[in-house]
Amino acid sequence: MNESRIPVFLNADDQYTVPTYITLYSMLYNHRGDEMLDVYLLTKGDLTEKNIALLNSLAEKFPKLNFEILTVDKNYDQVSINMEHLSCATLYRLMIPRIALSVSDEPIDKCIYIDTDLIVEGDIASLYHCDVEGYYLAGVADGIRLLPYNDDYKNILGIPDVNNYINAGVLLWNLKELNQAEGLRESLEEAGFRNDFPFNDQDALNSVLYGKIKELSPKFNVMPFYFCDREKAEIERLYGRNDVAEARKDPQIVHYINFKKPWIYTTTAFAGRWWKYVRMQDRSIRREYIRPFLDAHRLxxxxxxxxxxxxxxxxxxxxxxxxxxxxxxxxxxxxxxxxxxxxxxxxxx
Incomplete structure (x- = not known):
C-alpha cells in the first residue's frame, strides 16, 4: 500500500450533491499533509451533468485531490430504509471491501469512509493513520449504548452485547484483514438486505463485524448531542470526561446526525461551522447550486x-x-x- 495516498469513500445520490460538495470541500481545505486524497463517490448513477461538474470542480481548487464517481450495483434499491432522511445510498458503504479491490492498481489495505452530512475540521490524515491492526473496522461509539432497551437490541442484531456498537458515519476500514477473512465480505453485503435492522447498514456493520471493531476517540465523529448540557453526564459516561472535553474543544469531524441538518435547522450545534464553508464558495456556486438547494429545504x-x-x-x-x-x-x-x-x-x- 502506498502510504503517500489516502483512499476516502463516500456515498450519495443526486439530491445530496450540495452537502457532499461541502463535506469534500471542508476535508480538502483542512488537509495539510503531503498525501494525495483518492476520493471515490459511490452513487447509483443518477447524478446530473451539472452536479457532476460541481463535484469535479474541486479538483481544480485542490491539486491533492484525485476524484472518481463510481456507479454501484442497484441491489439495495428495494430495501426498506427505516430513517426518513436517508435513501438506499446509505447501504453502499457495505460494498466498500469489494469495490476497493478493483478501483486501484495497487491494493488498498486501509481506507476511510465518511458520510456526506458532516464537515472535516481537522486533517483527515490524523484519522487515517490511526492503528487498526487486528481489527476489521474502527469507529466512534454510538449513543445506542445508552438506551434502556439495548438488551432487546442485541437480540435483534444477534450479538452478545452492544458495548462495542459504533456509529457508521465515520469509519476506518482495515481492508487487508477483512478481505482475507473467508466469506466475510459477502456476509456484510448480504446483511444489508435485512429489513429487521432498525438502522440498516449501521446494524449490519456492528452485527457482522462484532468483536473485531476498534473504538476511536469521539473527536473523530462529534455528534450534536455532545453539546446538549442536559445530556452531559450520559455522554461523559459513554466516552469519558477527558475525551468529551477534547471533542468539544477540538473536533476533528462534526457529524450532523438525524434529521436536524445545519442547512435546515440553523440552531443545530455547530451549524455555524457548516455555514462557514458555504460562505467560502464563489458567488457563482452559491447562486447556481447552494441557493436552490437551500430554497428546496427551507422551513x-x-x-x-x-x-x-x-x-x-x-x-x-x-x-x-x-x-x-x-x-x-x-x-x-x-x-x-x-x-x-x-x-x-x-x-x-
Missing part, C-alpha cells in the same frame, strides 16, 4: 421564526433554563389533571 415561515428565537435564547444563555421551566410547568399540569380527573397534557397530545 415554513413559522418554523424559521422559532429557530431564530431559539438562537437568540441560546446566545443570551436562557434557553435551557426556559426548557427546564417548561418541563416543570408541564409536569405540574399533568399532576393537577390527575387529581381532578381531567385529561393530562400528555393525553391531549
Amino acid at each position: 415554513p415561515r413559522h418554523s424559521v421564526a422559532r429557530e431564530r428565537c431559539i438562537t437568540v435564547m441560546k446566545e443570551i444563555g436562557i434557553y435551557w433554563t426556559a426548557r427546564r421551566l417548561k418541563g416543570k410547568v408541564k409536569a405540574l399540569r399533568n399532576e393537577t389533571g390527575a387529581h381532578t380527573g381531567d385529561l393530562t397534557v400528555t393525553e391531549m397530545e
Whole structure:
C-alpha cells in the first residue's frame, strides 16, 4: 500500500450533491499533509451533468485531490430504509471491501469512509493513520449504548452485547484483514438486505463485524448531542470526561446526525461551522447550486421564526433554563389533571 495516498469513500445520490460538495470541500481545505486524497463517490448513477461538474470542480481548487464517481450495483434499491432522511445510498458503504479491490492498481489495505452530512475540521490524515491492526473496522461509539432497551437490541442484531456498537458515519476500514477473512465480505453485503435492522447498514456493520471493531476517540465523529448540557453526564459516561472535553474543544469531524441538518435547522450545534464553508464558495456556486438547494429545504415561515428565537435564547444563555421551566410547568399540569380527573397534557397530545 502506498502510504503517500489516502483512499476516502463516500456515498450519495443526486439530491445530496450540495452537502457532499461541502463535506469534500471542508476535508480538502483542512488537509495539510503531503498525501494525495483518492476520493471515490459511490452513487447509483443518477447524478446530473451539472452536479457532476460541481463535484469535479474541486479538483481544480485542490491539486491533492484525485476524484472518481463510481456507479454501484442497484441491489439495495428495494430495501426498506427505516430513517426518513436517508435513501438506499446509505447501504453502499457495505460494498466498500469489494469495490476497493478493483478501483486501484495497487491494493488498498486501509481506507476511510465518511458520510456526506458532516464537515472535516481537522486533517483527515490524523484519522487515517490511526492503528487498526487486528481489527476489521474502527469507529466512534454510538449513543445506542445508552438506551434502556439495548438488551432487546442485541437480540435483534444477534450479538452478545452492544458495548462495542459504533456509529457508521465515520469509519476506518482495515481492508487487508477483512478481505482475507473467508466469506466475510459477502456476509456484510448480504446483511444489508435485512429489513429487521432498525438502522440498516449501521446494524449490519456492528452485527457482522462484532468483536473485531476498534473504538476511536469521539473527536473523530462529534455528534450534536455532545453539546446538549442536559445530556452531559450520559455522554461523559459513554466516552469519558477527558475525551468529551477534547471533542468539544477540538473536533476533528462534526457529524450532523438525524434529521436536524445545519442547512435546515440553523440552531443545530455547530451549524455555524457548516455555514462557514458555504460562505467560502464563489458567488457563482452559491447562486447556481447552494441557493436552490437551500430554497428546496427551507422551513415554513413559522418554523424559521422559532429557530431564530431559539438562537437568540441560546446566545443570551436562557434557553435551557426556559426548557427546564417548561418541563416543570408541564409536569405540574399533568399532576393537577390527575387529581381532578381531567385529561393530562400528555393525553391531549
